[in-house]
Amino acid sequence: MGYVFPGLSILVGIYWAVKAFGYRLWVLNGPGGGLFPLIAGIMAIVFGAVLIIRRYRTREKADFSIKSVLPIAGVIGIIIASYIIGLIPALGVFIILWMVIYEKEKWGKSIAVGVGTALVLWLVFDLWLAVPLPMGVFELL
Amino acid sequence: MENIALLLHGFSIAFSLENMAAAIFGAVVGLIIGAMPGLGGITGVSLLLPLTFGMNPTTAIIALAGLYYSTMYGGAFSAILLNIPGDSPAVVTSIDGFKLTQKGLPGKALNASTVSSFIGGTIGIIILTVSGPLLARAGLAFGAPELALLVLFALTSIGWLLGDDIPGGLLATAIGLMFATVGVDPALGQSRYSFGQISLLSGISFIPMVVGFFGFAQVIDMIIAGDDGAVATHVRIRDCVPTWKEIKMMLPVSIRQGIIGTFVGVMPGAGATTSAFLSYIMEKRINKYRDEIGTGSMIGVAAPESSNNAAAAGAFAPLLTLGIPGGATTAVLLGGLMMWGLQPGPLLFTEQPDFVWSLIASMYIGNVICLVLAFVCIPVLVRAISVSKKVLVPVIIAVCVIAAYANSYTMFDVVLMLICGVLGYLMKISNIPTTPMLLTFVLGPMLEQYVRQSFDMTRGDPSIFFRGGICWFFIILILLVSFSPLLKKLYTKARSKA
Numbered sequence: 001m002g003y004v005f006p007g008l009s010i011l012v013g014i015y016w017a018v019k020a021f022g023y024r025l026w027v028l029n030g031p032g033g034g035l036f037p038l039i040a041g042i043m044a045i046v047f048g049a050v051l052i053i054r055r056y057r058t059r060e061k062a063d064f065s066i067k068s069v070l071p072i073a074g075v076i077g078i079i080i081a082s083y084i085i086g087l088i089p090a091l092g093v094f095i096i097l098w099m100v101i102y103e104k105e106k107w108g109k110s111i112a113v114g115v116g117t118a119l120v121l122w123l124v125f126d127l128w129l130a131v132p133l134p135m136g137v138f139e140l141l
Numbered sequence: 142m143e144n145i146a147l148l149l150h151g152f153s154i155a156f157s158l159e160n161m162a163a164a165i166f167g168a169v170v171g172l173i174i175g176a177m178p179g180l181g182g183i184t185g186v187s188l189l190l191p192l193t194f195g196m197n198p199t200t201a202i203i204a205l206a207g208l209y210y211s212t213m214y215g216g217a218f219s220a221i222l223l224n225i226p227g228d229s230p231a232v233v234t235s236i237d238g239f240k241l242t243q244k245g246l247p248g249k250a251l252n253a254s255t256v257s258s259f260i261g262g263t264i265g266i267i268i269l270t271v272s273g274p275l276l277a278r279a280g281l282a283f284g285a286p287e288l289a290l291l292v293l294f295a296l297t298s299i300g301w302l303l304g305d306d307i308p309g310g311l312l313a314t315a316i317g318l319m320f321a322t323v324g325v326d327p328a329l330g331q332s333r334y335s336f337g338q339i340s341l342l343s344g345i346s347f348i349p350m351v352v353g354f355f356g357f358a359q360v361i362d363m364i365i366a367g368d369d370g371a372v373a374t375h376v377r378i379r380d381c382v383p384t385w386k387e388i389k390m391m392l393p394v395s396i397r398q399g400i401i402g403t404f405v406g407v408m409p410g411a412g413a414t415t416s417a418f419l420s421y422i423m424e425k426r427i428n429k430y431r432d433e434i435g436t437g438s439m440i441g442v443a444a445p446e447s448s449n450n451a452a453a454a455g456a457f458a459p460l461l462t463l464g465i466p467g468g469a470t471t472a473v474l475l476g477g478l479m480m481w482g483l484q485p486g487p488l489l490f491t492e493q494p495d496f497v498w499s500l501i502a503s504m505y506i507g508n509v510i511c512l513v514l515a516f517v518c519i520p521v522l523v524r525a526i527s528v529s530k531k532v533l534v535p536v537i538i539a540v541c542v543i544a545a546y547a548n549s550y551t552m553f554d555v556v557l558m559l560i561c562g563v564l565g566y567l568m569k570i571s572n573i574p575t576t577p578m579l580l581t582f583v584l585g586p587m588l589e590q591y592v593r594q595s596f597d598m599t600r601g602d603p604s605i606f607f608r609g610g611i612c613w614f615f616i617i618l619i620l621l622v623s624f625s626p627l628l629k630k631l632y633t634k635a636r637s638k639a
Binding site: 002004005006008009012013016019023024027028029030031032033036037039040041043044047048050051054063064065067068070071072074075076078079082087091094095098099103105113114117121124125129131132133134 | 177184188308309311312314315316318319321322326327328329331333334357360361364365531532534535536538539540541542543546547550552555556558559562563564566567568570571573585588589592593596597600601
């Protein structure tokens with residue numbers, strides 16, 4: 001897992017550096033749009049490679065846990081649910097489900113926290129700040 | 142002396158019931174908005190501006206100014222307690238602030254932040270009172286080449302933030318620069334690396350990125366750590382009060398960074414975020430306790446907080462005396478001034494003395510109000526953070542999502558926050574520091590823009606970077622910083638031989 005980030009950086013660095021030439025390096029007597037991306041890309045390639053070589057030599061490993069996928073899946077679930085039931089209810093439901101399923105908390109406490117948080121977020125963001133939140137099916141009502 | 146007499150007259154106006162109520166209202170709203178992740182001074186000022194239409198200009202600007210600098214106080218709260226910076230200047234505060242919370246010292250971190258914010262803010266206002274117009278003219282001496290060299294100086298200082306893993310830190314710098322180059326290029330105005338996304342045309346938004354790298358990555362870490370305890374437990378209020386030794390440690394830092402922050406705030410385009418980063422890297426270099434900075438040190442909280450509050454006060458100098466807004470928030474304030482029929486510029490101080498001096502007086506009052514309000518909030522906030530991680534984790538995830546969404550009201554920013562969170566987590570497990578990346582992300586576009594503008598001014602002649610004393614001052618600083626490790630090595634070698 002220790003190779004993932006440096007490896008990813010090298011790939012993105014190559015893309016950045018190659019694409020930089022298309023934005024031109026020097027234009028109208030000054031640095032073009034491609035100069036800084038080229039520098040960034042080359043740096044990513046060089047230091048990504050240095051890290052990979054060093055990790056290979058030292059056998060240094062990164063501590064990855066499968067648990068890290070859970071909050072990522074949670075946010076993806078919230079995004080999808082926000083188009084169906086709206087953002088605030090999606091956040092409330094997420095908190096309840098997380099506390100019941102993952103944390104093994106009681107339904108009563110979980111509902112209180114989920115509904116309470118959703119209420120506060122609704123009061124602040126929707127009612128007070130008038131942020132146009134996704135409403136899902138409630139938009140039709 | 143004349144300024145003092147005018148200031149006293151300003152106090153007599155600012156102390157009216159109407160103006161005091163406006164200052165308190167602005168400070169309270171600003172504190173709340175600042176503490177909310179994703180909402181900064183510009184959101185607050187934009188939201189409050191329509192409410193001030195019915196007020197007289199003096200009362201209106203007192204409310205707005207109070208809100209503006211109290212967002213600086215509030216921005217540190219969520220940065221320290223949840224590792225989710227309320228707004229961009231608070232990013233630096235979260236580096237040491239959250240580490241103090243993890244050590245069980247959230248109260249100390251909040252107190253350090255509040256006291257240093259007050260000191261920095263007060264210094265900024267005093268400098269504004271004494272030398273507002275002079276300061277504004279000094280700020281104007283900084284053209285594109287001077288600003289380019291200032292930013293370059295800040296970037297060369299990045300070495301102090303890299304830690305033990307230099308290639309890892311430099312990789313983070315490269316990632317920051319790559320992120321910074323997304324959006325419109327300053328040369329031809331063409332879109333770069335936007336992948337056909339409208340949301341990326343103006344670049345990667347700072348707030349979703351920071352919420353992802355700091356807040357969401359932190360949540361993943363908390364889940365993996367797996368213990369059920371609170372983020373900070375068994376915190377007694379009396380533990381929050383700084384000791385005499387800590388005060389002695391923070392005071393010179395707050396004063397020093399307050400003065401520097403004011404000058405950075407005066408420069409057009411520099412602003413509170415740049416001043417916060419500069420103050421942090423400066424203390425990391427010169428402070429007696431520099432080794433502690435980055436591991437959860439009160440100095441690491443005091444320096445950026447003092448500096449960003451001072452910068453917020455300093456930004457009023459060019460706004461009032463020259464009509465030049467230093468950043469986005471002061472640009473909205475400028476719009477407000479013009480809406481009320483006031484023309485900021487050199488004549489404002491002579492033609493509208495009641496307005497200008499009551500505003501400056503209200504800044505002193507507002508700063509004290511912010512200090513009192515923040516102290517009242519600290520015990521409540523410390524208790525709030527003592528809840529179980531079982532509750533805190535899903536609530537923080539929900540806050541991360543809505544903070545990212547509120548940035549530009551699109552789900553794209555939530556996706557961006559998620560991607561940045563995953564990258565932040567990968568960087569964490571790979572032991573790659575995120576601070577150099579954020580520094581480059583903030584300063585990279587400024588450097589690119591100022592370099593481009595400098596070349597445009599002379600049709601490609603690089604000699605513009607060597608004009609005048611300010612340029613040479615920064616060139617010497619850059620050379621000293623770049624070669625200081627080599628010079629140090631040579632000096633040690635020579636000494637050991639002798």
